[in-house]
Amino acid sequence: MMTFDKEKHDADCMTRAYHRGMDTRLEPLFTPWKIGKCEIKNRIVLTSMGGTDLLGWMEKNHFDKDGARFILEVAKNNAGLVLPGCQPVYNPMFGQWLHKNKKMYKDLAAWMPELHQTGAKLFVQLTAGFGRSFTISEMMEGLYTNPILRRLSKPFMDLDRITATASPSPNRWSDKVPSREMTVSEIKEMVAAFAESSMMLQDAGVDGVEIHAVHEGYLLDQFTLPYVNKRTDEYGGSMENRYRFAIEIVDAIKKKCGKDFPVSLRYSVVSKTKGFREGALPGEDYIEVGRDMAESEKAVKLLEDAGYDMLNCDNGTYDAWYWAHPPIYMPENCNLEDVEHIRKFVDIPVVAAGRLDPFVAADAIREGKLDGAGFARQFLADQEWITKLINDQSEDIRPCILCHNGCFNMCHYKGVPNDQDLSDSLHLARCAVNAETMQWNKHYIKKTAKSKTVAIIGGGIGGMEAARVLKIRGHNPVIYEKSGELGGTFIAASAESYKGKLRNLLSWYRRQMEKLDIDVRLNTEVTDPTALGADEIIIATGAKARKLNIPGFEKAIEACDYLTGTPVGNSVVVIGGGLTGSEIAYELALSGKNVTIVEMKDDLVAQKGVCLANSSYLREWFALHKTPVYLESTVKEIKDNAVVITQKDGTEKDIPTDSVISSVGYVPSPLEKAGRAYLVGDCLKVGNLRTVIWRAYEVAMKI
Numbered sequence: 001m002m003t004f005d006k007e008k009h010d011a012d013c014m015t016r017a018y019h020r021g022m023d024t025r026l027e028p029l030f031t032p033w034k035i036g037k038c039e040i041k042n043r044i045v046l047t048s049m050g051g052t053d054l055l056g057w058m059e060k061n062h063f064d065k066d067g068a069r070f071i072l073e074v075a076k077n078n079a080g081l082v083l084p085g086c087q088p089v090y091n092p093m094f095g096q097w098l099h100k101n102k103k104m105y106k107d108l109a110a111w112m113p114e115l116h117q118t119g120a121k122l123f124v125q126l127t128a129g130f131g132r133s134f135t136i137s138e139m140m141e142g143l144y145t146n147p148i149l150r151r152l153s154k155p156f157m158d159l160d161r162i163t164a165t166a167s168p169s170p171n172r173w174s175d176k177v178p179s180r181e182m183t184v185s186e187i188k189e190m191v192a193a194f195a196e197s198s199m200m201l202q203d204a205g206v207d208g209v210e211i212h213a214v215h216e217g218y219l220l221d222q223f224t225l226p227y228v229n230k231r232t233d234e235y236g237g238s239m240e241n242r243y244r245f246a247i248e249i250v251d252a253i254k255k256k257c258g259k260d261f262p263v264s265l266r267y268s269v270v271s272k273t274k275g276f277r278e279g280a281l282p283g284e285d286y287i288e289v290g291r292d293m294a295e296s297e298k299a300v301k302l303l304e305d306a307g308y309d310m311l312n313c314d315n316g317t318y319d320a321w322y323w324a325h326p327p328i329y330m331p332e333n334c335n336l337e338d339v340e341h342i343r344k345f346v347d348i349p350v351v352a353a354g355r356l357d358p359f360v361a362a363d364a365i366r367e368g369k370l371d372g373a374g375f376a377r378q379f380l381a382d383q384e385w386i387t388k389l390i391n392d393q394s395e396d397i398r399p400c401i402l403c404h405n406g407c408f409n410m411c412h413y414k415g416v417p418n419d420q421d422l423s424d425s426l427h428l429a430r431c432a433v434n435a436e437t438m439q440w441n442k443h444y445i446k447k448t449a450k451s452k453t454v455a456i457i458g459g460g461i462g463g464m465e466a467a468r469v470l471k472i473r474g475h476n477p478v479i480y481e482k483s484g485e486l487g488g489t490f491i492a493a494s495a496e497s498y499k500g501k502l503r504n505l506l507s508w509y510r511r512q513m514e515k516l517d518i519d520v521r522l523n524t525e526v527t528d529p530t531a532l533g534a535d536e537i538i539i540a541t542g543a544k545a546r547k548l549n550i551p552g553f554e555k556a557i558e559a560c561d562y563l564t565g566t567p568v569g570n571s572v573v574v575i576g577g578g579l580t581g582s583e584i585a586y587e588l589a590l591s592g593k594n595v596t597i598v599e600m601k602d603d604l605v606a607q608k609g610v611c612l613a614n615s616s617y618l619r620e621w622f623a624l625h626k627t628p629v630y631l632e633s634t635v636k637e638i639k640d641n642a643v644v645i646t647q648k649d650g651t652e653k654d655i656p657t658d659s660v661i662s663s664v665g666y667v668p669s670p671l672e673k674a675g676r677a678y679l680v681g682d683c684l685k686v687g688n689l690r691t692v693i694w695r696a697y698e699v700a701m702k703i
Helices: 008-018 022-032 067-078 102-116 139-144 147-153 184-203 217-223 244-257 293-306 335-345 358-366 377-381 385-391 422-425 461-473 501-517 560-561 579-590 610-626 688-700
Strands: 033-035 038-039 044-046 123-125 210-213 263-266 273-275 310-314 350-353 372-375 453-457 478-481 519-521 534-539 543-545 571-575 594-598 634-638 640-644 654-655 658-660 664-670
Touching: 022 358, 022 385, 067 102, 067 654, 102 123, 102 184, 123 184, 139 147, 184 210, 184 244, 210 217, 210 244, 217 244, 217 594, 244 263, 244 293, 263 293, 293 310, 310 335, 310 372, 335 350, 372 377, 377 385, 453 461, 461 478, 461 501, 461 688, 519 654, 560 579, 560 658, 571 579, 579 594, 579 610
Parallel strands: 044 372, 123 210, 210 263, 263 310, 310 350, 350 372, 453 478, 453 534, 478 519, 571 594, 571 658
Antiparallel strands: 033 038, 543 664, 634 640, 640 654
16 A cells, blocks of 8 residues: 655645745745644644534534534645644533543544644644633523522533633623632642643644633633732732643643643733723733733743743733734734744744734744744635645635624623524634535535526625525526626625725625626616526615614715715714724724714624624724714704714704714615515625625525
């Protein structure tokens, strides 16, 4: 039997890549490196995301075939080091200890040769848990606050244990479920569990482990942070004591698995935190309550000396969540400068993550400022993106747009804990722009037995996604678009200066239409689809703007009209502080306009499905820049040079303004006389990009 020569395979791959014209600037990403004695074939690291776990996520532990499929796809597509989603050594659900399920380790061991055949290495990320960052839902509040339910729910959800932290603290999401102090015996039990789980992973053929985490304000990090840790025992006070929990873990693993078994640490260089539920924005002048750079310079050396073999770095805490989960508003490479700085203080490899541009990362590696480049959500959008980069096919990479709608839509606004559907809580790591990711049993391409001509009325994202899937399946889709270009309302939705990733997605869809040779008929308005003679009809005509029944509303500029070019004056009132209105206000402020937001709810972006990392950035940005925001207020009248609002206490106020933008929502606008037709996108029900794409995919699969 022919043996697999990994080194020759990798060399051949790179030779072919250069012949195909890969940009030479990317070459440093494809050089080998070592973590301890473990050699990694290239510098590209898939960093962990909840939901891509190999041993189950928020459920009874088992070898997870969907997680394995995702990890394997990424490994096959030229990632050097792959890290599945974090595995709690003590599972929050059902109170299971990870090392006690022997069968799943045997299943993992049987799968590992297939993974290693790709040439990639696998580190499994182990976590001590969430502490005060555990995402509390309304249901959990009910379980905790009702003494009877609290007692009955302990066997499957012991919230008192799950949320325990360094010292008594408020939960990030809820005032009703505070965190108690962990006992020393609980700490010791968890340290031993890390060592046991690591040994079993080592025996299963896993190449290393990563400890999660002195990072992002998770439990281990909470012990290190002065604003959370007020202990007076050996786990509190001095820096050495605050980092003791993390140090004991690596020490126990090395004793159990040997000094050559690699142990990485997920690490936040700087906390970027002003206080409980208060982050620090890029460039903000603030007083750090967590880990500042001066402490970090000492801490990384302490952690290296303790035995950690790598630092996998970004910034932030759950109180400053937009650093670890950057939304579209955060700068590209937002964590890189701090990671490059901390690299100077250790001799072990350092990886950076967070809106990282591969070309910039390659430059940092070439200059010796960085050892590995960490990417996460882009792999959800397109598991083949590294292969496409190698093959000089960057235009074919389906981009992550940093929306968090599918992968991480844990949502929070005033008075509401995690406002997330249970199906989303249990199935993280799906993707708004890729309906197939982690949903392969539900969303998959199946060739049709009988080709049909399908008329698609509307060339927005929903129409293009339906056409794409239909064509791949073997149907003949025809798009009828009344305007002169494809994109629909997504042209407006992607217009703001900071939304380059959304414009990339629009370009990707337009390119797919060309590559698949889909019949697109622009400047063609259809009033009677039944007259087209198609076998099937899909209506994707979107929605129309809602109008307020108030005097002077005709003076307002509709949100999409502003986004597509209608000019505004220097002072602008935005009516509606949902996501669209807040993003428009943000864009106006960035361009130097004087902006005021009027919102009838008690918080900005008070809507389901918008991740807290995204919404908290906008709320805190407006607060920092003192943008006038009138909550629990309604518009009574729009005058020529002012907006009259009624505030919560009933008082009226005139807000002088040059222009008014209306962003008060949309209502479905399906085409009449459609006959028997499928509706996709906002013409069925107004939602977000995820609902549009997933529904379009599902409809295309039904035909």
